[in-house]
Amino acid sequence: MMRKLLSVFVFLIGVYTISAQVKTIENMVKFGVQNSGAFLDEANDVDGYYFFYQVDKLKKGMREYAINILDKNLNDIALKKIVASKKTSLVAKAFNNEAIMFAFFNKKDRALTLKSFDKKANPREDITVAIEKKQARIIDMAIKAGGLSTMLHPVRNEGFILITSNYEGKGTGYTINFYPSNESGKPWEYKFVPTKKRGHHSVTPIALNDKFIVLVDVKTKNMSTKKEFKTIVLNSKTGEVFFTKAYDENDPKLISNAFISDDGKISVMGQYYEPKAKLAKAQSLGLFVNEYSEKGTVEFSKKIAWKGDVSKFLPVKDNNKLKDIGYIFFHDIIKTQSGEYYAIGEQFKKTVSALGVAMGILNRGAQTGGYTQLTIKDVYIFKFDKEFNLLAVKTFEKGKSRVQNLVDFGSPQFNAYQVAAIGGFDYIYSQVDVKRDRFYANFIDYERSKKEKGKKKKKSRFVFKTIIQDGGELSEDVIEISKKSKNYRVLPAKVGYVLLLEYDKKAKSSTLHLEKLNIK
Template identity: 70%
Template sequence: MRKLLYVLLFVGTYVVSAQTKTIENMVEFKVKNTGAFLDDANDVDGYYFFYEVDKLKKGMREFAVNILDKNLNDVAIKKFEASKKIVLADNAFNNEAIMFALFNNKEKTLTLKGFDRKANPKDDIVITLDKKVARLFNNGLRAGTLSSVLHPVKNKGFILITPNFDGKGTGYVLDFYPSNENVSPWKYEFIPSERGFHSVTPVALNDKFVVLVDVRTKGMSAKREFTTIVLNSQTGEKLFEKVYDKNDPKLITNSFISEDGKISVMGQYYEPNAKIAKAQSLGLYTEQYDEKGEVVFSKRISWQEDVSKFLPVKKNNKLKDIGYIFFHDIIKTQSGEYYGIGEQYKKTVSALGVASGILAAAGGGIQAGGYTQLTIKDVYIFKFDKDFNLADVQVFEKGKSRIQNLTDFGSPQLSAYMIKALGGFDFVYSQRDVKRDRFYANFIDYERASDKKEKKGEKRKAGFVFKTIIQDGGELTVDNIELSKESKNFRVLPAKVGYILLLEYSRKKKSSSLRLEKLNIK
């Protein structure tokens, strides 16, 4: 899959002074083994790296946790020994501690290994997994389809989400593990009373609330039932839930919690009795609740009546020549306006999927993955006023990229929902500059590098561009840093405001080089 990368880039010509750092003795590098210390505005205060250092006797390995500050200076490095069977399933940072989830398929265990910001270790938490749960973990890790299982609660602890097979269907368990002594652990368990597979995704959480989206799927049916569940993040108590039934079906993809404790959800709404996995939505939807679940604000933005004032919309509610838009983030400015950061996509036939299917059929096997893909293209920024009326839509061109769908069944919207959980879009992260009331929306732009042709008729190389869309004083502008395809073990990480971090792994040297690059913004 092109986007679930160990991959990316090499810096091009538009760079200003860089700070650099090299991490030696890395036996192997994987994208999920790195992370940034992020605050509420996604500003960066440092980085952490988890990697294998050495092979020891009797099936053991030496691992290291290395912590750097935001200027790439060493803060601490701690080493420990563990079985060669462990695989890093996930990691997270909650502003005071780092947590690594280490999976051992042979022993059917998940070990939560924690460190503070100076890499001082905390007591390990070893969890014995049910055989079915361990099998799901193992299959997901091998296929690259395991989404996040660890979710940080700022300055409090971490939530671990695992499946539950106790009911008639498949449910889930949320276990909260504190990162300090002043907080108590809790458990929230959902045991379904009806057949069907329930999956749950946290869409917003802070020190007061955990906002979950529960998706129920029954067999291969196109029917999906969505429920928003809000928990007390200090006790795990369910405060309320909102069921979007057949009379009012909705697909919720975003949520944010305001400073005054109001909970907002955003997604798309559909005709009564519509099957979300197949139907086209009628438009965008947002609703705000108080802590008791009472609706304090509700707004619908129709494709036909509202969005059509800015973009061409066909009679069937589809955006003409555009396809669909997936919103990655909703940002509120100090002036009270909202900006929806969206990315254009279409569901198309995958040449790779077709070829794989032919080979699988010829060999008498079963194809892994589907025949379809998401083709991802331009950036769409929706501007809303303080009452959430649509005020403007701006389009920013971006090269095409493609990612294989996990299944051919269901609507493009549902495919996008699944791909987003795996980090498959070109969107990297958004960041707010609170002091200047700015925000930055950051993307990887494929096939847009402007390499000059040296000879007549020479084909231009496809390349990569790091694209930053900047909102300043209500105006949106673009900054690009050109990148090439010379490296296949490279990625972009968030950095302190106004910078990006470029990380490249060398298999030959068994080391990672880091470069802090300044964006071309004033």
């Protein structure tokens, strides 16, 4: 099936010693900027880039595609030519510091083909995975909407995990398959099949290393606002369960982040609520951190209340909402070498979507979601000490952006959890400079200047904003991004740089610019 379709490979490899800061990729007959990305190591430093695009249109519904692999300085590493059905789409990719894996989906055959290469682009044996009809439909809808699936995840120096849904039980479950990237590893499978009716489970990895895979299981009932969160920790090498922690109705928690310390402790962070609160409707009381041993024993626990703790730095109303701010969604938590923690958050509010209302009128109310939106604005950095006592909060102004909610029901906090899962916020990525003990938090910013005399409209510009933590001090730098074309993307780059990608549909080429940040 897919092995036959993905049959022709041409391997061209060339390594150059000169570091290129600008590069143009030609002959991109058909290219979506989402079909490009960076290969990141454990600190989110860049090892290279990939680009997947159509090169030629062949007979009988076949197409010639290319996978172009560059190093972090934009030098060519390899160009792979693939002949496949026009119904083939790249839906996921991952890099685990040893190998690169791509997941291709074929709509007609309802199959995934996993293709992997080592760092020198030497191919490995393909893996074909059959996909159930329901999930195939969901993947196809995601492709049409311009989004890519997050079903493939790297386990550093060990392999990759593929997450697929299963429908064997009374609700929706999931299956996790591990594929090793080295000879010492062995494949394994972890399967969850729900036994209760209408129990729909989804799972997301929030921290992975060569020992642990930390998962968040979210259970939802049909059209219900009741959500149940659970932490599951697996052994990376065997798939065996280290421990499971369920947050029941007497201790409801919404989990958003996790990190694994050097001594093997697992910290989980999120928001906590009043007993019996419905997470998709209720207002949280604050933030929480739980630290577990590999046996699931709670080694440390801390709550940071909106009223008692955050109110020392930001105005908090009686109902636990942040005054004139709305809410903050935390994307990442970074631990410095001195033992301090920084939580990187983004401000948002739930508002009515004018576009969603208009589309609802046109569709005569047939929409199931999209009448509301998240209005996203400033960046908030929370600084904690070793014991997670809140030390400071710093705000960085950022222009407004808006993203439609997937569903209209539920609390703003739960809507934000869903929007973040599809990359809807302005946050792009965080990067740690281990040698200098500093980090960079990176965002897209839609800046609006003041209205100029004699002009009807305000000027606006599209910029890349990076917030730098160095020696305990926070500062920012911005780089303007060209708006000549709508086909552009910002990608991570080597430490101290950002990569700007712009696709020229008329010239059928992409221009890549490595821009240096203003960092000493």
